[in-house]
Amino acid sequence: MASLVTKKSLFVRLVKNVNDCTKRLSSHFIYYPDDGKPVEGETTKMNMMQAINNAMDLTLKTDPTAVVFGEDVAFGGVFRCALGLQEKYGKERVFNTPLCEQGIAGFGIGLATAGATAIAEIQFADYIFPAFDQIINEAAKIRYRSGGLFDCGALTIRTPCSAVGHGGLYHSQSPEAFFAHVPGLRIVVPRGPITAKGLLLSCIRERDPCLFLEPKILYRSASEEVPVEDYTLPLGKAEVLRQGDAATLIGWGTQVHVLLEVAQMADEQLGVKCDVIDLQSILPWDEDTVCNSVKKTGRCVIAHEAPLTSGFGAELAATIQEECFLHLEAPVSRVAGWDAPFPHVFEPLYLPDKWRCLQALKDTLDY
Amino acid sequence: MALKAGASVLRLTALRSTAVRLLSTHTRPEVEQNKTKNAEFPGAKAPYVTEMKFLNETSYDPIPIYRVLDNDGSVIEKREEPSIDKDELINMYKTMVQITQLDKILYESQRQGRISFYMTNYGEEGIHIGSAAALDPRDLVFSQYREVGVFLYRGVTVTELINQCYGNHEDSGKGRSMPIHYGDKQRNLVTISSPLGTQIPQAVGAAYALKRQPDNDRCVICYFGDGAASEGDAYAAFNFAATLDCPVILFCRNNGYAISTPTSEQYKGDGIAARGPSLGINTVRVDGTDTLAVYNAVKQAREFAIANNKPVLIEAMSYRVGHHSTSDDSTAYRSVEEIQKWANDESPLLKFKLYLESKGIWSEDAEKATLKESRDRVVRTMQDAEKKKLPHWKEMFEDVYYDMPPRIQKQMQQMGEHLKKYPDKYPLDKFQTD
Structure with a gap:
């Protein structure tokens, strides 16, 4: 009886912890699972971590040159995306590296230059900056400067990014815009398990070096029926997730889910329907899908977690005004993280949450 | 012709080296010195050896x-x-x-x-x-x-x-x-x-x-x-x-x-x-x-x-x-x-x-x-x-720069207006107030 009581109180405490964590983690968005299937056939429920694991598993199985590496990857990585892969494919193919991001990136470029498929993990996107030189000056430029003699297209760098509820300055950043200034790279951000698997497999096989930014809050909180078999999703293509005529809402990663909720709120509260676009590929990005939508709706709200100034929204807004000028009924609106480092206890006020996005949409509609 | 030219180059070199010797306070190393045990490379002062050997961590205690x-x-x-x-x-x-x-x-x-x-x-x-x-x-x-x-x-x-x-x-x-x-x-x-x-x-x-x-x-x-x-x-x-x-x-x-x-x-x-x-x-x-x-x-x-x-x-x-x-x-x-x-x-x-x-x-x-x-x-x-309360939300915008630039001032103002419109959507009770 005594042990039962202890067990019960432990259980209660556990439930309370989980609830607290959930409350803390997912306060700023509701996850909207994908309902479509990219390919026919069997599916299984996977969260985003498992979908990424599955994509790497399929690659290691079918591509004998493929290797997976990074800090703490041997035991699965700190987010466990490589869980079980070392046991399955051996220490030569799935391994720890010393703690050095510039080393990881350079090593990956070398692997790819010599004909191997390199899947590198940088533990947090916030820690990718020591690798900036390798990525910017080497990975992105090898083909160009060698006149096409050499390339490192077989390199994919995966890294967890964006807000997680309590990450503070160095476990929350969304650095896509830094890398988007560099011709030669591909930058991709999935919004959930189905897109993560398909886009990651595309990145791995793509003939350009790819930076695959994984919104870490989705690893466990997002789960979907993911096709079991191998499939790819097109790079450089955005996806229109909701159709409407009042405005175009553009986001990527976690922010897509914020915008899906905003679209739903706009429908229910304002009686208007919006296009919601998941940009997916930040570089090169899908100008046609974005501009066609804005030409149709005449209004546009772009939202991203990274700070406003020089965020990737700036590039979108500039292109939209250039391409859609005569169609615009209101200035293109940007809702973003404020121009400050990502703060710990202020996170709920820092993020471009649904209320800020909804207000921006209202202002755009009322312009 | 070629030989001659060669000879004159040699002479020039000899002249120059004499001049250098006269001007320099250092004595020119004699060819003989290369046989000594110590090298004087700018990047390493070390003995010469004639046996090639790799060193590794077991070379030292x-x-x-x-x-x-x-x-x-x-x-x-x-x-x-x-x-x-x-x-x-x-x-x-x-x-x-x-x-x-x-x-x-x-x-x-x-x-x-x-x-x-x-x-x-x-x-x-x-x-x-x-x-x-x-x-x-x-x-x-x-x-x-x-x-x-x-x-x-x-x-x-x-x-x-x-x-x-x-x-x-x-x-x-x-x-x-x-x-x-x-x-x-x-x-x-x-x-x-x-x-x-x-x-x-x-x-x-x-x-x-x-x-x-x-x-x-x-x-x-x-x-x-x-x-x-x-x-x-x-x-x-x-x-x-x-x-x-x-x-x-x-x-x-x-x-x-x-x-x-x-x-x-x-x-x-x-x-x-x-x-x-x-x-x-x-x-x-x-x-x-x-x-x-x-x-x-x-x-x-x-x-x-x-x-x-x-x-x-x-x-x-x-x-x-x-x-x-x-x-x-x-x-x-x-x-x-x-x-x-x-x-x-x-x-x-x-x-x-x-x-x-x-x-x-x-x-x-x-x-x-x-x-x-x-x-x-x-x-x-x-x-x-x-x-204890969390700091005032305005602290989010402070200390980014020594003096807050106008653009951040504007964003802080936008945040303030937004909070006035949506006070119940944020945990403001946890933060200090004005």
Whole structure:
């Protein structure tokens, strides 16, 4: 009886912890699972971590040159995306590296230059900056400067990014815009398990070096029926997730889910329907899908977690005004993280949450 | 024709070399000298040999590990026992106990969702206290993130530490950083930053600045782990410290693991210490579970660094008894037996306690009282810290620049207007108000 009581109180405490964590983690968005299937056939429920694991598993199985590496990857990585892969494919193919991001990136470029498929993990996107030189000056430029003699297209760098509820300055950043200034790279951000698997497999096989930014809050909180078999999703293509005529809402990663909720709120509260676009590929990005939508709706709200100034929204807004000028009924609106480092206890006020996005949409509609 | 030209070139060369010889104060090396044993390359002054041989870590003896105390707390060589007065010894031990109580309760409080994150220091308390006690309080400290004992020993209060973990309005970091990112300007403790290894070259630069101050009697100490030592910044720092003659103590806490990566996968060769002599840095390796050994090493390193304006590398060997952080379960990559062995047999607290007991300055009663006192202090402080409001939301926009640029002023105003429109959508009651 005594042990039962202890067990019960432990259980209660556990439930309370989980609830607290959930409350803390997912306060700023509701996850909207994908309902479509990219390919026919069997599916299984996977969260985003498992979908990424599955994509790497399929690659290691079918591509004998493929290797997976990074800090703490041997035991699965700190987010466990490589869980079980070392046991399955051996220490030569799935391994720890010393703690050095510039080393990881350079090593990956070398692997790819010599004909191997390199899947590198940088533990947090916030820690990718020591690798900036390798990525910017080497990975992105090898083909160009060698006149096409050499390339490192077989390199994919995966890294967890964006807000997680309590990450503070160095476990929350969304650095896509830094890398988007560099011709030669591909930058991709999935919004959930189905897109993560398909886009990651595309990145791995793509003939350009790819930076695959994984919104870490989705690893466990997002789960979907993911096709079991191998499939790819097109790079450089955005996806229109909701159709409407009042405005175009553009986001990527976690922010897509914020915008899906905003679209739903706009429908229910304002009686208007919006296009919601998941940009997916930040570089090169899908100008046609974005501009066609804005030409149709005449209004546009772009939202991203990274700070406003020089965020990737700036590039979108500039292109939209250039391409859609005569169609615009209101200035293109940007809702973003404020121009400050990502703060710990202020996170709920820092993020471009649904209320800020909804207000921006209202202002755009009322312009 | 060709021959002639050749001859004239030869003559010219001969003339020029005569001129050089006349002008130069150096004598021109004779061809004969090339047969001597020593080369004088700009990049290496070393003997010539005629046998080709690779060198590796087995070419040298392992760098020995300096210790003062035995596992039973007795001094091995009497002459190595530092003269630390009784009160300071007791203060050192009490601070070690305080670290463990802080760790226990804050770790548990994260598990209960009361703070968002925590990192414990188990197994490394001797490193913190041995080094902190050997420094002058005016020495500048650049820490990594597992050195809370240095903060406590400098006089940072449990209240200040816990306020930081809660990020409340009494946190000197204004709630902006994750827990355990402590900093204290008055006590010369530079605020902790998460990226690994970044603090090492910074510490070297700071030491250079100190050196240039008239009659400098301060040094800089920089703590970093065996993992961070793999970052490019670490190599840069070592090399800068040596070439630019900086009075800095480069203190590596080698605790065997970087999250899950064991040192066997972090480096080959003889640890971090082996890198010191190769870069021209005075180096010593110590038993990090032996508080007195750490104390002696840092004391001498400090004297040497300041007297000579040179760096010293210390590698303190220990074992990370706790998980990497509250986000980690280390039993996924190491056995409980391994952890237990180090926790029990090589406890820096136990060794130091036995030493104090052997000197007759510590008792079980004192132990019990200290445990209770330090535990109560943490619990009481946590209850207070929890009640304190978070800083005003405007603090989110402050300190980005010294003077807030118009663009950020505008954003702050937008946030204010938004909060007026949607007051019930934000947890504003948790934050301070105007």
